[in-house]
Amino acid sequence: MRTAYKVLAYLVATEVAVQAMLVVWFFAGLGKWVEGGGVLDKAAMESEGTPFPQVVGIIAHGINGFFVIPGLALLLLIISFFTKVRGATRWAVIVFVLVIVQGQLGGLGHDFPLAGALHGLNALALFGAAIYAGRRLRAAAAVGVDQPESRTAAPVS
Amino acid sequence: MTGQSRRHPPHGRVNAGTPRSLRIALSVLATVAIVAPLAWLWQASRVPTVYSVMTMGYLDYGRGAMADMGGGGHSGHMQGPMVSEDSAPSRLVTDMIADPGRRADVRVDLVTRQQMLTVGGRSIAAFTVNGTSPGPQIRARQGQLIEVHLLNESVADGVTLHWHGVDVPNAMDGVAGVTQDAVPIGGEFTYRFVANQAGTYWYHSHQVSNHQVAGGLFGSLVVTPRSGIAQQVDVSAVAHTYGGVRTINGKAEDLRVPAEPGQRVRVRVTNTDNGPMQVWTTGSCRLLATDGTEVHQPTEVFGRSVTLTAGGRADLEVKVPSGGTAVRIQVSKATAVIVGPPGVTVLAPPQPTDELDLLTYGSPAPLGFDPSHPTLQFDYRIGRRPGFVRGWPGLWWSINGRLFPNVPMYVVREGDIVVVHIANHSGEVHPMHLHGHHEVVLARNGVAATGSPWWVDSLNVSPNESYDIAFVANNPGIWMDHCHNLKHAAQGMIAHLMYEGFDTPYRIAGPADNQPE
Numbered sequence: 177m178r179t180a181y182k183v184l185a186y187l188v189a190t191e192v193a194v195q196a197m198l199v200v201w202f203f204a205g206l207g208k209w210v211e212g213g214g215v216l217d218k219a220a221m222e223s224e225g226t227p228f229p230q231v232v233g234i235i236a237h238g239i240n241g242f243f244v245i246p247g248l249a250l251l252l253l254i255i256s257f258f259t260k261v262r263g264a265t266r267w268a269v270i271v272f273v274l275v276i277v278q279g280q281l282g283g284l285g286h287d288f289p290l291a292g293a294l295h296g297l298n299a300l301a302l303f304g305a306a307i308y309a310g311r312r313l314r315a316a317a318a319v320g321v322d323q324p325e326s327r328t329a330a331p332v333s
Numbered sequence: 334m335t336g337q338s339r340r341h342p343p344h345g346r347v348n349a350g351t352p353r354s355l356r357i358a359l360s361v362l363a364t365v366a367i368v369a370p371l372a373w374l375w376q377a378s379r380v381p382t383v384y385s386v387m388t389m390g391y392l393d394y395g396r397g398a399m400a401d402m403g404g405g406g407h408s409g410h411m412q413g414p415m416v417s418e419d420s421a422p423s424r425l426v427t428d429m430i431a432d433p434g435r436r437a438d439v440r441v442d443l444v445t446r447q448q449m450l451t452v453g454g455r456s457i458a459a460f461t462v463n464g465t466s467p468g469p470q471i472r473a474r475q476g477q478l479i480e481v482h483l484l485n486e487s488v489a490d491g492v493t494l495h496w497h498g499v500d501v502p503n504a505m506d507g508v509a510g511v512t513q514d515a516v517p518i519g520g521e522f523t524y525r526f527v528a529n530q531a532g533t534y535w536y537h538s539h540q541v542s543n544h545q546v547a548g549g550l551f552g553s554l555v556v557t558p559r560s561g562i563a564q565q566v567d568v569s570a571v572a573h574t575y576g577g578v579r580t581i582n583g584k585a586e587d588l589r590v591p592a593e594p595g596q597r598v599r600v601r602v603t604n605t606d607n608g609p610m611q612v613w614t615t616g617s618c619r620l621l622a623t624d625g626t627e628v629h630q631p632t633e634v635f636g637r638s639v640t641l642t643a644g645g646r647a648d649l650e651v652k653v654p655s656g657g658t659a660v661r662i663q664v665s666k667a668t669a670v671i672v673g674p675p676g677v678t679v680l681a682p683p684q685p686t687d688e689l690d691l692l693t694y695g696s697p698a699p700l701g702f703d704p705s706h707p708t709l710q711f712d713y714r715i716g717r718r719p720g721f722v723r724g725w726p727g728l729w730w731s732i733n734g735r736l737f738p739n740v741p742m743y744v745v746r747e748g749d750i751v752v753v754h755i756a757n758h759s760g761e762v763h764p765m766h767l768h769g770h771h772e773v774v775l776a777r778n779g780v781a782a783t784g785s786p787w788w789v790d791s792l793n794v795s796p797n798e799s800y801d802i803a804f805v806a807n808n809p810g811i812w813m814d815h816c817h818n819l820k821h822a823a824q825g826m827i828a829h830l831m832y833e834g835f836d837t838p839y840r841i842a843g844p845a846d847n848q849p850e
Contacts, residue, residue, distance in 0.1 A: 218608025
């Protein structure tokens, strides 16, 4: 279970990095396309097909953000119940809440661009939290905390 | 006690003091507490493999004249479960047809195909009507009976034709699974309706419309007034994006319209895409009509763009300058119509920062009914929230807080004066399209309209905007009331308007595989 927890936590962190790459890849492609005379308005955004190849970046960003990362965070939370490590659930909850906040900020960014800026900032918090969650499990494993305390601690006299 | 035993691990500890079995039970319980509601929501979101729109969602009787509908008073807001399928409504959508004894004035044969098209140098998997996209323009004079014979030659999913903006009899509305079955390969269907409203319209498939319209299964329909038009040149500009390629009338280039200096030109712009676009001109123009209805006393427009929502139409009048130059009508920044002497070029005018506000444009005129005393009032609140639609998790569009298929079926009676409050809190623009009726805008964000009556069938509702619109329930049947970003429709942004006592013999999915979205 701990391995699963670690893997999921690191996967969340990896996905955050992938998200950052995808969205910048999209904007770089958009910039190049506009430089070449491409026009982006809502009609173009909502059309079928890809006016420039990097459109895939924003589509993948959406699928990752709406489905994959929340799914990973939810699995992390469920797995955390079975790791028998104190704090594992707390950090899984923190990661999960940050994922939800991230999605909300992403959506709100359509209305309030400043929320989009916070979406970028929250991504760093989520990345950090996911890395920390994974690392502390590794640290916990290194000192053998999976052993019940009654076996490792002498009775208090 | 040893020093070793007092050491605490740096990052975590076991859950001391809790019996192992209890810990496992708690963990399982917590898992169930998370998974069970999700499973329930997932299960509840699934739709039957075959269903009638009559059993979808819930009946919304609105606020207003409900006393005799069993709602108990005029002030409440009544909702109820859908009628069971074995209740016996008196009328079917198929009953609502044009006079079968009347001879057609305009006859058109349309053949739909699935084929490759080259647009702007790109090869596109497309849908065509009579071998082209857009299909042939249908022109009629006001009052004429149009008869269109549709043959589906090769569109695998089947097709229908919906007459966007024309208040046709319900059986002719062309919505697969609601007013007819999708026409399979080799199948035929005949549409007959009287073109009572002069104006600019279009037709498109309403079977898998998300893909078929994007792929080109549409065409233009123009109904000229009995008295003719005041302009010397009449031209249509149908904007569409094929696989990312912006076009006018199917060509990825500017549309050149020859016209003499001093001539007035009517440019009928139709937006067949999924999102709004801006339209503006060099010099000035007049907005003659919106969604097929004339603006009353339109004034000259300088330095403003006209917002043309998805599915919407705008008729602009421009005058060719006397100095030998031309007028350029930008249909978004990507495409343009150039009107004037052949060969004359015009630089693209900069896009105005301000949009023409139709709330105050033109002069007031009688509506033909009194919307200040509606007999029914509905809410169409658009939101967006996480949940499941058809078993898929996501951030989905909601109507009045609920997700597809738990959407309202607005119930009206013939003769009702209906006011609908549309509010958009979803963060994205929605082009709202009610079939079979024209609606007049009463107010936006609570500010009353003071210009010409602003009639729409496709209304651009931007984020954080609200509209109050009114219409007369004068076209009985069952009508879609949906977002004309057809992707959004496919994602569940679909409600219906039904006249009390109506039913449909058609089914969504089923043997004809009807998929109207």
